[in-house]
Amino acid sequence: MTLLRAVKGMNDVLPDEIGRCQAVERLFAETMARAGFREVRTPTLEPTPLFVRAIGEATDVVEKEMYSFEHHGEPLTLRPEGTAGAARAYLEHAIHAKEPVTRWWYSGPMFRAERPQRGRYRQFFQLGAEVFGDPGPGCDAEVIDLLVGFLDALPVTGAAVLVNSIGGKQARERYRDALVQYLTPRSSTLSPDSQRRLSTNPLRILDSKDDKDRTAVAEAPTIHEFLDADDQAHFAALRAHLDALGTPYAVDPRLVRGLDYYTRTLFEIKGAEDKLGSGSTLVGGGRYDRMVAELGGPDVPAFGFAMGLERLLLASGVDAPGRVVDAVVVPIGAAAQSPALALGRDLRRAGIRCDIDTRGTSLKSQLRRATALGARFALILGESELREGLVQLKDLDAHSQERVTPEVALRSIPDSLRNPAGGATAPAEEAP
Numbered sequence: 001m002t003l004l005r006a007v008k009g010m011n012d013v014l015p016d017e018i019g020r021c022q023a024v025e026r027l028f029a030e031t032m033a034r035a036g037f038r039e040v041r042t043p044t045l046e047p048t049p050l051f052v053r054a055i056g057e058a059t060d061v062v063e064k065e066m067y068s069f070e071h072h073g074e075p076l077t078l079r080p081e082g083t084a085g086a087a088r089a090y091l092e093h094a095i096h097a098k099e100p101v102t103r104w105w106y107s108g109p110m111f112r113a114e115r116p117q118r119g120r121y122r123q124f125f126q127l128g129a130e131v132f133g134d135p136g137p138g139c140d141a142e143v144i145d146l147l148v149g150f151l152d153a154l155p156v157t158g159a160a161v162l163v164n165s166i167g168g169k170q171a172r173e174r175y176r177d178a179l180v181q182y183l184t185p186r187s188s189t190l191s192p193d194s195q196r197r198l199s200t201n202p203l204r205i206l207d208s209k210d211d212k213d214r215t216a217v218a219e220a221p222t223i224h225e226f227l228d229a230d231d232q233a234h235f236a237a238l239r240a241h242l243d244a245l246g247t248p249y250a251v252d253p254r255l256v257r258g259l260d261y262y263t264r265t266l267f268e269i270k271g272a273e274d275k276l277g278s279g280s281t282l283v284g285g286g287r288y289d290r291m292v293a294e295l296g297g298p299d300v301p302a303f304g305f306a307m308g309l310e311r312l313l314l315a316s317g318v319d320a321p322g323r324v325v326d327a328v329v330v331p332i333g334a335a336a337q338s339p340a341l342a343l344g345r346d347l348r349r350a351g352i353r354c355d356i357d358t359r360g361t362s363l364k365s366q367l368r369r370a371t372a373l374g375a376r377f378a379l380i381l382g383e384s385e386l387r388e389g390l391v392q393l394k395d396l397d398a399h400s401q402e403r404v405t406p407e408v409a410l411r412s413i414p415d416s417l418r419n420p421a422g423g424a425t426a427p428a429e430e431a432p
């Protein structure tokens with residue numbers, strides 16, 4: 001029989017790695033909650049036309065990265081990103097009629113049929129947020145600054161914020177024409193993909209990772225020459241807010257992003273290239289003032305971002321909690337099994353994380369396992385302990401032991417966990 005394996009580019013996250021994931025997720029949830037964002041959960045599967053309409057037909061994501069299929073004649077897609085679904089839910093539940101400003105965050109798996117490599121997978125997790133109903137540059141600056149604080153707290157060091165404005169629809173049309181005019185005589189120097197983009201989605205050429213394309217666009221006109229006065233004022237105000245906050249950033253006039261829905265503000269946060277390889281972008285986001293209307297709703301401005309959990313883990317020094325449990329109950333002999341189950345239950349009720357080793361193996365092998373689980377205590381129930389109604393409480397860190405009643409053990413373990421024995425490692429760490 002051939003062994004079945006996971007789908008290429010879709011990874012198992014084993015328990016050893018989960019602690020780090022949870023630490024990041026917890027810090028993100030706390031950060032967002034503190035800023036008045038509430039969690040939203042939308043389906044993993046959405047109607048294909050949602051992404052085609054929201055993300056744009058001529059984008060890499062829609063053209064070649066979506067997992068789409070038909071089920072009973074209905075075109076469905078595993079979500080490649082979270083914003084389209086959030087905007088659909090916002091509209092479907094008429095949230096705009098209930099509150100003037102909506103702040104949502106989300107996390108969950110996203111799916112893109114890309115070539116797997118370091119920091120780039122076919123199933124990956126995103127943490128993201130959306131603000132609906134606030135058109136102002138203050139909103140953009142607040143969210144960018146919030147993210148910088150989040151990355152500092154993780155910590156991710158050496159992250160760089162890049163901002164740009166791509167204006168509104170008209171500015172972009174004017175720029176598009178100018179870019180096509182500039183690139184057409186140079187089209188033979190472009191990659192085959194970008195030669196095609198020249199007629200479908202020329203702005204995407206700026207985002208190409210191909211060296212030939214990068215050279216070709218290095219001297220191209222930038223969007224800034226084409227922005228309306230309103231767009232310019234919005235962008236200037238965003239920069240002034242960031243300056244006032246002391247949030248470090250750089251303006252990158254050639255920054256465009258892969259999804260068509262953006263208007264005005266765009267930003268990226270990049271991590272150190274040595275840790276992340278070519279996929280060095282940690283966070284991508286911006287303003288998408290037209291999306292809700294284009295999905296058939298009212299004119300509601302919006303701003304949002306998403307970041308890849310796996311890339312955050314590659315870039316950050318976040319630690320995993322060390323201990324799996326605080327204590328292990330170690331029954332010796334068949335008669336000790338039931339009392340061990342009862343003792344373990346009492347420990348858990350007292351808030352102590354505890355594993356009960358019911359294999360019926362030797363003391364030595366049970367203690368070896370207790371150590372592997374990082375347990376501070378082993379509670380040994382042997383023949384004599386059973387007879388006398390006692391338990392042997394072994395402190396695996398301090399290498400000490402005493403025979404006590406179960407009641408005394410229940411009282412003394414929590415105290416010891418709060419006050420680790422001299423030189424012993426700290427007890428169960430919570431999120432950083």
Ligand code: ATP
Nearest residue numbers: 119120121124258279281282283284306307308311
């Ligand atoms: P890239 O330019 O690296 O392809 P993108 O522009 O496609 O990124 P977005 O769609 O803006 O990225 O997604 C936001 C974030 O989600 C990225 O900055 C990255 O951290 C993460 N991300 C995107 N695609 C993947 C992937 N295939 N695997 C892992 N993380 C990803």
Ligand code: MG
Nearest residue numbers: 060061114258
């Ligand atoms: Mg991409």
